[in-house]
Amino acid sequence: MNKSRKKNRQIYVFMAPALAVMLVFFMLPVAMAIFYSFTNLALTGSKASNLEVIGFANYIKIFKDPAVKDAIVKTLVFTVACVAGQNVLGFAVAYFMQDTKTVFRRIIGPVLLAAWVMPEVVSAICTYSVFTDKGTLNVIIQALGFGKISWLYKYPMLSIILGNIWRGTAYSMMVYQAALDNVPGEVKEASRIDGAGRLQAIGYVELPIIKNTIMTNAMLTTLMTLGSFGFIWIITGGGPGNATTTLPVLMYLKAFKNYDLGYGTAISMVLLLISAVFGIIYTRQSEGD
Amino acid sequence: MEKRKEKRLAYMMLCLVALVFLIPLCWVILASLDANANIAAKVPAFTLNNYKEVLTSSSTYSSMKNGLLLSLGTAALTVVLAGLMAYPLSRYEMKHKRIFMLSMLFMTCLPITTIMVPVYRLFVMVKLYDNIWGVVLFLTASNLPYAIWMMKNFMDSVPVSLEEAAWIDGASRLKALFRVVFPLMFAGVSSVGIYVFSGCWGNFQVPFILFITAEKMPASVTLYRFFGNHNISYGSLAAFSLVYAMPSILLYVISQRYMSKGFSMEGGTK
Numbered sequence: 001m002n003k004s005r006k007k008n009r010q011i012y013v014f015m016a017p018a019l020a021v022m023l024v025f026f027m028l029p030v031a032m033a034i035f036y037s038f039t040n041l042a043l044t045g046s047k048a049s050n051l052e053v054i055g056f057a058n059y060i061k062i063f064k065d066p067a068v069k070d071a072i073v074k075t076l077v078f079t080v081a082c083v084a085g086q087n088v089l090g091f092a093v094a095y096f097m098q099d100t101k102t103v104f105r106r107i108i109g110p111v112l113l114a115a116w117v118m119p120e121v122v123s124a125i126c127t128y129s130v131f132t133d134k135g136t137l138n139v140i141i142q143a144l145g146f147g148k149i150s151w152l153y154k155y156p157m158l159s160i161i162l163g164n165i166w167r168g169t170a171y172s173m174m175v176y177q178a179a180l181d182n183v184p185g186e187v188k189e190a191s192r193i194d195g196a197g198r199l200q201a202i203g204y205v206e207l208p209i210i211k212n213t214i215m216t217n218a219m220l221t222t223l224m225t226l227g228s229f230g231f232i233w234i235i236t237g238g239g240p241g242n243a244t245t246t247l248p249v250l251m252y253l254k255a256f257k258n259y260d261l262g263y264g265t266a267i268s269m270v271l272l273l274i275s276a277v278f279g280i281i282y283t284r285q286s287e288g289d
Numbered sequence: 290m291e292k293r294k295e296k297r298l299a300y301m302m303l304c305l306v307a308l309v310f311l312i313p314l315c316w317v318i319l320a321s322l323d324a325n326a327n328i329a330a331k332v333p334a335f336t337l338n339n340y341k342e343v344l345t346s347s348s349t350y351s352s353m354k355n356g357l358l359l360s361l362g363t364a365a366l367t368v369v370l371a372g373l374m375a376y377p378l379s380r381y382e383m384k385h386k387r388i389f390m391l392s393m394l395f396m397t398c399l400p401i402t403t404i405m406v407p408v409y410r411l412f413v414m415v416k417l418y419d420n421i422w423g424v425v426l427f428l429t430a431s432n433l434p435y436a437i438w439m440m441k442n443f444m445d446s447v448p449v450s451l452e453e454a455a456w457i458d459g460a461s462r463l464k465a466l467f468r469v470v471f472p473l474m475f476a477g478v479s480s481v482g483i484y485v486f487s488g489c490w491g492n493f494q495v496p497f498i499l500f501i502t503a504e505k506m507p508a509s510v511t512l513y514r515f516f517g518n519h520n521i522s523y524g525s526l527a528a529f530s531l532v533y534a535m536p537s538i539l540l541y542v543i544s545q546r547y548m549s550k551g552f553s554m555e556g557g558t559k
Binding site for chain 1: 295296298299300302303304306307309310311312313314315316317320327328329330331370371373374376377381383391394395396398399400401402403404405406407408409410411426427429430431433434437462490491492493494497498509512513516526530531533534537538541
């Protein structure tokens, strides 16, 4: 009895500091935000003095706002395109790498990894240097004898998507390399000898075996892309107009440019909710592994 | 015959991808060495002046120092707190351990973006806004779920028998943790530390939102502000980018070396 009480006290001593930091700096702001999102409270402003619970009014307001609807669509387009691009390209690269010599992999690997290892701001500036009017892509196009294109004005969404695929592919590539390494060699060999074509072998042998990895990685890359703010903000600032204003960018603009913290909080709750859904799927999958 | 063709296809496809992936990198490398750089990649008029300019500027120095303080502070605090927390999770029977570990995993994957506005509000309210230690504490909180998850797994692989030997020699649990368990999971502890450090070093959004004073900004935000200037020297921008990226690259290479040595805890018990 006494001993177990002492053990309990020890557990608390070990756990208290980390729990305290997480409670105060992670869960408290979330709890506050959830509560505030049901009130009329704006941090700065005249309403601040008389707090009133107004139910779902904030949420109804933001879902009626065409700017929010637009941002949700842009977030979806950006996320789906980036996740698909990173996963397909990452898998393809990992798959083809298996057939190559070690020396070749040692040279190609770092080139692909560089974009992922570099800090976000640097990779954003590099992407900008490719797509801006006087940037590298237009120099190449003009050298080939074509007219230049204002990528960041005409195709801003495409530009940030390609930039983000460039930045994120290496991560998926590493995940798929590890997964493919675990597919037994005999299984691969057998499928080839049986006369299955390359594509059929991939579709019927490799992909089903690494199915779990694909699902987990898709969830993780989705979550990483959903929260993408800096990369977009640095390259386009959400523009031109609102062409690349995804939810995180809109949240920033509302909260810190329009000084409407209540509105920004409500948007961030929507983002949190969407992320939580993907997070739960991811957690359940990982638990199953 | 068929196989040969497939191999050639693999090489061709990978070379093409690598070539495309090189384009954005070309600019930052070439421009940093170019006396009259612009925003497109081109053959440089070779000079090291861009680096000289960046490395001798006092704002570079102070922004690097701020970034270092922020990242090092967060990494150290995270490792210690996560290590303490992981200990009972690894060594004791606890009722809700599984739920707790799953919620850590869940928190790990939530994007920080989703809580930035609420955190900003909290920081203004409790007067931690624009305060480096406030930012360190927040970054620690956001890194803890991942770190706890990893540290618990590393700790599970350290045999309890070694610790018991230390207790018999009269060491307290805490002392045994720091003197016996932590050193044995050195590879694990340092890989978590490096991961957290690199994450903070590269983080743009958190300091961008939680700092207002230019003198307190870490290199990530300083680089962004530099980039936003209207008449910038692209040569120095590229040089600053690479100087700032260097720690991330070096730490990645170092962590790969550690990883390849493996996490095996053999050799501890004999």
